Amino acid sequence: MENNTIPLAILIAVLLVITTIIFEWPCYMKLRKLPPGPTGIPIFGCLPQMLLNKPTFRWIHSVMDNMNTEIACIRLGGVHVIPVTSPELAREFLKKQDSTFASRPDCMSGRLSSNGYLTAVLTPMGDQWKKMRKVLATNILSPAKHNWLHDKRMEEADNLILYVYNQCKNSLEAGGLVNVRIAAQQYCGNVIRRLIFNKRHFGNGKEDGGPGPEEVEHVAALFTILTYIYGFSIADYIPWLEIFDFDDHKAILKKAIANITKYHDPEIDDRIQMWGKGMIAMEEDILDVLINLKDLKGAPLLTNEEIKALIVEIMLATVDNPSNAIEWALAEMINQPEILKRALEELDIVVGRDRLVQESDLTYLKYVKACAKETFRIHPIAPFNVPHVSMEDATVGGYFIPKGSHVLLSRPGLGRNPRIWEEPLKFKPERHLKDDCSDVVLTDSNLRMLSFSTGRRGCAGVLLGSTMTTMLFARLIHGFSWNAPPDVPNIDLTESEGDLLLAKPLLALAKPRLSEHVYQQLGN
Structure with missing residues (x-):
């Protein structure tokens, strides 16, 4: 009799606990005041609204605008998504309570893109993140390594000028139409391929210095992954639905990753074998450095899979921000020739x-850097930063932020916040020039805009990213005069509906403006 009573008592206790949670949880959550947000339904939360209102980032910002709030709570499946457009609250999340919000989501898109969390940026808090973050900060993106790789960056800066010049040389007086998006994106791809693999092309490239089909496919795949990482896939919020892949996010990501690894993996495998056979004596690029890292016992610090995953992540972190900023900056400045004139002076x-x-020269180009910074403010490449995940319950701005919440700092929400910025939609580089004539940096420590993230999860590549952005921008506007195409009075600054890029790639008329011998030297 006693043997039957004990299991029954346990069952009754479990049922009571479950019943209490079901009926008391909503009351508990009301007592713990969440940020304002739309009402969802059981299990799915606001996923139906999300699916009916694409693109999701515009729907989220519309919800916040309609509720007149700078922080919201939108439940997607079992996840509380917390978008933020307030610099004060952003500093609370990324500075004051940084240790609480220093993890990353465990979700389909992050897992696939990091090959099972072998990397630094996408990996949740833990020993693997600490290991890979240290590798990045100490061995790859340190000031010493930045100086070591200087000549490779300059090779690609020279190739950029030669490529644009070749678009003009059939008629130097009339100039040539240049697709600035292609030039900027491929420059970024060329730089990071040169730094990692010590080569510009996976194939033969083109005679004019432009990308071949291999480089076009490679860069396109990188941008595809960037679009779909944390791209509001259903499976990122209800993991058991991943098998069905209702929105095709998983299939798209896997195809893009395969397009990248088919170029990367043979390069990496061959290099590892060459080092193993003693065929290489000196490190020449980032891949060599990664292969030769050793632990305290003298064994390889990184596995082959870790090297491959980290290289993909470095690529992803490099190609988008500089290229998008320069396309927008040039478009804005062609429409405001007085700004372009001041930069040229x-x-x-x-x-x-x-x-x-x-x-x-970059230290002395304060106005040029102010133009780049203004572009980061008003025209960011991504609507949100990489999500920060709360590792425990917290209170921010008087609101309860449950453990496991995904905190999304809005890049356009911060940079275009009318409470913070005067004429927030106007391109005004001078707003970033300081009275004390000190250097202009592309970051904002007060998080009134978000060009590079900060805190424990801050961008380790600020130096490289800032250098690439400023060099790309300075080289293009110094080397060529830029105007709208013939019969086009102004550049159309319409933003794409599906993302934050220019709706149409920038086509601009370029004419050489330097002494002829400067260009001729590049062809030798």
């Missing part, structure tokens, strides 16, 4: 017209 004073911009 600075370049001509600092550099002149008998040589090309060098990295050593």
